[in-house]
Amino acid sequence: MWDYSEKVIDHYRNPRNVGKIDNADAVGEAGSLACGDSLKIYLKIENNIVTDAKFQTFGCGSAVASSSILTEMIIGKTVEEVKKITNKDIADQLGGLPPEKMHCSVMGYEALEDALKNYGDYTDLDDLRNEEANQNKPEKIVCTCFNVTENMIWDAIKVNGLKTVEEVTNYTKAGGACGKCKGAIQDIIDTYYKKEAAKEESTLSPAQKILKINNIIENQISPELKKDGGDITLVDIQENKVLVKLRGRCSGCKNSHLTLKAFVETTLKDAVDKNIEVVEV
Amino acid sequence: MGLIYLDNNATTKVDPNVLEAMLPYFKEEYANPSSIYDFAKRSNHAIKEARGVIKDFFNAENEKEIIFTSCGSESANTAIRGVLNMNKNKRHIITSKVEHPCVLNVYRALEKEGYKVDYIGVNSNGELDLAQLESAIDDDTALVSIMYANNETGVIFPIEKISQIIKSKNPETKFFVDAVQVTGKIPIDVQACGVDLMSISGHKFHAPKGIGALYVNSKALITPLIIGGHQERGKRAGTENVPYIVGMARAAELAMDNLKYEATEIRRLRDKLEANILKNVFNARINAGVVNRVPNTTNIGFEYIEGELILLHLSDLGICASSGSACTSGSLEPSHVLRAMNVPFTAIHGSIRFSLSKFTTENEIDYVCEKMPSIIEKLTNISPFQDELAALKRLKH
Numbered sequence: 001m002w003d004y005s006e007k008v009i010d011h012y013r014n015p016r017n018v019g020k021i022d023n024a025d026a027v028g029e030a031g032s033l034a035c036g037d038s039l040k041i042y043l044k045i046e047n048n049i050v051t052d053a054k055f056q057t058f059g060c061g062s063a064v065a066s067s068s069i070l071t072e073m074i075i076g077k078t079v080e081e082v083k084k085i086t087n088k089d090i091a092d093q094l095g096g097l098p099p100e101k102m103h104c105s106v107m108g109y110e111a112l113e114d115a116l117k118n119y120g121d122y123t124d125l126d127d128l129r130n131e132e133a134n135q136n137k138p139e140k141i142v143c144t145c146f147n148v149t150e151n152m153i154w155d156a157i158k159v160n161g162l163k164t165v166e167e168v169t170n171y172t173k174a175g176g177a178c179g180k181c182k183g184a185i186q187d188i189i190d191t192y193y194k195k196e197a198a199k200e201e202s203t204l205s206p207a208q209k210i211l212k213i214n215n216i217i218e219n220q221i222s223p224e225l226k227k228d229g230g231d232i233t234l235v236d237i238q239e240n241k242v243l244v245k246l247r248g249r250c251s252g253c254k255n256s257h258l259t260l261k262a263f264v265e266t267t268l269k270d271a272v273d274k275n276i277e278v279v280e281v
Numbered sequence: 282m283g284l285i286y287l288d289n290n291a292t293t294k295v296d297p298n299v300l301e302a303m304l305p306y307f308k309e310e311y312a313n314p315s316s317i318y319d320f321a322k323r324s325n326h327a328i329k330e331a332r333g334v335i336k337d338f339f340n341a342e343n344e345k346e347i348i349f350t351s352c353g354s355e356s357a358n359t360a361i362r363g364v365l366n367m368n369k370n371k372r373h374i375i376t377s378k379v380e381h382p383c384v385l386n387v388y389r390a391l392e393k394e395g396y397k398v399d400y401i402g403v404n405s406n407g408e409l410d411l412a413q414l415e416s417a418i419d420d421d422t423a424l425v426s427i428m429y430a431n432n433e434t435g436v437i438f439p440i441e442k443i444s445q446i447i448k449s450k451n452p453e454t455k456f457f458v459d460a461v462q463v464t465g466k467i468p469i470d471v472q473a474c475g476v477d478l479m480s481i482s483g484h485k486f487h488a489p490k491g492i493g494a495l496y497v498n499s500k501a502l503i504t505p506l507i508i509g510g511h512q513e514r515g516k517r518a519g520t521e522n523v524p525y526i527v528g529m530a531r532a533a534e535l536a537m538d539n540l541k542y543e544a545t546e547i548r549r550l551r552d553k554l555e556a557n558i559l560k561n562v563f564n565a566r567i568n569a570g571v572v573n574r575v576p577n578t579t580n581i582g583f584e585y586i587e588g589e590l591i592l593l594h595l596s597d598l599g600i601c602a603s604s605g606s607a608c609t610s611g612s613l614e615p616s617h618v619l620r621a622m623n624v625p626f627t628a629i630h631g632s633i634r635f636s637l638s639k640f641t642t643e644n645e646i647d648y649v650c651e652k653m654p655s656i657i658e659k660l661t662n663i664s665p666f667q668d669e670l671a672a673l674k675r676l677k678h
Contacts, residue, residue, distance in 0.1 A: 012593060015663060018662065033630075034626045036587065036615060039665065056665035056667070057663055057664075057665065058585060058586065060588075061590055176614065
């Protein structure tokens with residue numbers, strides 16, 4: 001059986017704000033009956049403040065608890081404050097959820113996001129045009145069993161720091177049925193972390209960059225060359241030009257050019273900056 | 282009301298008479314039955330006697346056809362792997378889509394090992410497609426493996442008829458029956474049914490967890506799954522679990538004595554529960570038609586509400602049941618059995634199984650009948666499908 005927190009138990013036993021708001025200012029939906037959980041959220045918004053919220057949920061204990069606590073979290077908040085709420089906030093407010101149940105908090109977040117998207121603050125014409133363009137270009141669905149899009153997976157990875165396919169399944173349900181999209185999920189994870197790494201790289205200061213290049217030459221490249229009786233030392237770094245001296249058996253070796261380009265330069269390009277050029281002096 | 286245990290297809294309470302029969306074999310008679318001295322004779326004799334009881338329980342011809350194992354899964358794995366190893370030249374297996382995971386996942390593994398497996402479907406009543414089964418059998422079929430009754434719906438499969446079909450199409454094909462869900466509920470007769478192998482598990486009929494048995498017809502040859510000592514005539518190595526073997530035999534005796542009560546009283550209580558819920562809950566439906574079912578099981582789908590939520594509310598009242606919903610197991614997929622039956626997706630996630638035992642009382646059933654409508658009403662009110670529910674209500678009235 002699930003190890004639900006006291007808060008979760010309290011909320012599924014006594015759900016708050018159940019029902020429908022007939023003249024709601026924003027209505028959001030997430031999930032579907034076929035998938036096994038589905039949520040509708042109704043918001044009353046006056047002077048940019050959520051004055052009332054109600055929900056209807058088809059789902060397990062943690063789905064009802066997530067919806068119930070979400071309505072409590074948003075009543076009295078401004079639209080801007082509500083927009084900042086993530087699935088992690090919902091789970092935290094509940095005192096945590098079992099890993100396999102995190103998708104319930106994601107469903108709460110998605111319904112809220114859907115409600116705010118439908119809420120009329122798209123008065124800017126450009127926004128309207130973009131919105132239309134986005135609607136014409138449907139979002140790419142990764143998991144067809146549970147209708148999970150690439151964006152939903154991307155968001156879940158970003159907000160919750162997910163690292164494995166299994167974690168993505170726990171949070172979004174994607175890959176939880178036939179499992180055919182597990183490869184595609186892995187690709188999204190890989191792409192996400194590659195982009196993150198790229199971001200990190202572009203923010204290296206010149207001093208950090210020099211230190212990193214030096215570290216890689218000393219700890220990765222030099223030991224490899226030493227195995228063949230050669231060695232390398234860093235002479236200077238000028239922008240993206242890395243000046244090195246080959247030593248031992250490497251100096252004068254007729255393959256040294258190959259070593260330099262195929263091994264030293266590739267290693268540094270992969271790890272530090274793809275614009276690096278290695279020059280022997 | 283205290284605890285109301287209606288999940289007897291998951292496991293059962295150990296009968297106090299079973300525990301009593303076991304205790305001496307923990308305390309005084311702890312000898313290894315293979316030892317030579319007089320002290321060991323009593324535990325050796327206890328196993329012999331137990332084997333005789335289990336032989337009668339199956340109505341097997343010979344004690345030598347009984348192998349004691351540690352559980353139903355081990356019995357099934359021994360049967361399946363054992364038969365296939367003895368028929369290496371045959372690469373085809375037939376089973377059903379609604380088998381228990383302890384069988385189904387063995388076949389999934391065997392597919393990866395190169396076997397061809399046909400999974401026979403069921404209709405919306407949960408009945409097996411016998412025509413499909415018949416046409417699937419060919420010269421290469423090493424094994425047909427069909428459960429006696431389904432654990433989720435209680436639907437009984439026509440084992441004798443299936444056996445006749447198999448033998449008429451390919452007399453060499455072996456027939457394995459997972460009987461875990463019928464033991465103690467209906468009489469078993471391996472000879473009349475024409476079964477080659479049959480597995481049972483003690484904890485489903487008031488013996489403890491950790492003991493099972495496998496019937497292997499003397500003409501059906503198998504290799505052992507666990508290799509080691511000479512125990513169980515070389516078919517299952519490992520020092521015999523004397524107290525548990527004694528306990529399962531005692532449970533089998535009690536089960537045989539209880540079959541009439543099962544067929545009359547337990548069936549009456551199950552039917553009462555079903556009829557009451559159907560009458561008082563407009564969005565309830567039975568997940569199986571008017572078909573032959575084990576007397577203790579009912580599977581009820583509650584439309585537009587989710588099963589785990591129902592179970593949690595039942596649990597708050599001390600009522601234990603189980604669900605085919607995806608959320609309960611964490612698997613994200615609803616029950617493979619209900620999906621194979623094409624239970625509509627409006628009801629599949631809200632399906633609850635109640636399974637009774639000889640310890641279930643009329644008061645308990647009355648209490649569940651009394652509480653169920655208000656629980657379902659509360660949860661129905663939370664559902665976002667109010668329009669659909671209103672339409673369903675109009676339809677029922």
